[in-house]
Amino acid sequence: MTGASNARRQPRPLTELSDVHDFLEEIRLRPGMWLRGDSLQHLDSMLIGYRAAMAVHGVEEDFAFWSPGTQGPFAEWLWRRLGRHSSLGWAVEIEREAREAGVPAVELFFRLWDEYRRGAPGAPVK
Incomplete structure (x- = not known):
């Protein structure tokens, strides 16, 4: 049966994404495409690259993951x-927590990310 409740959002081209939150939603949609072995350490590296590109291009954006000298608000x-x-x-520690809980690390990351965005003081809600 195919109904609206079973419809899965289609991936968007990168040119349609407006910020890191949109980017993470694309990763959530298809983590296996973005993260080799579902590794959060790969995600961390990608986000550091994202932050570096922001700096190089002078882009100002709320960014919870990394800045030079700090691990970031997340x-x-x-x-x-x-x-x-x-x-x-954070990536290593979430992978460790996921192993202990017997859940996929990517799943635990997104659970924690959603929790952070709902309740962290100053966390952007989108």
Whole structure:
């Protein structure tokens, strides 16, 4: 049966994305296409590249993941949420948590990302 409730959103061309939130929604839609082995460390590297491109091109955008000298607001929120701090970064720690919980790391990341966006002070809601 194919109904509106079963319809899956189609991927959008990169030219139609307006910010990192749109980019992450494309990754959520098809993580296997974007992340080799569903690795959050690959996602972290992509987001660092995204941030570097923002700096090179002078783009101002709310960005929760990384800035030179800081792991970013998402990592700071995650450390409070987990009750510990890690110099290894948010990707490694979420992968570790996912392994312990027996859930896919990408799934846990998006659960945490949604939670962060709903409740983190100053977190952009889109």
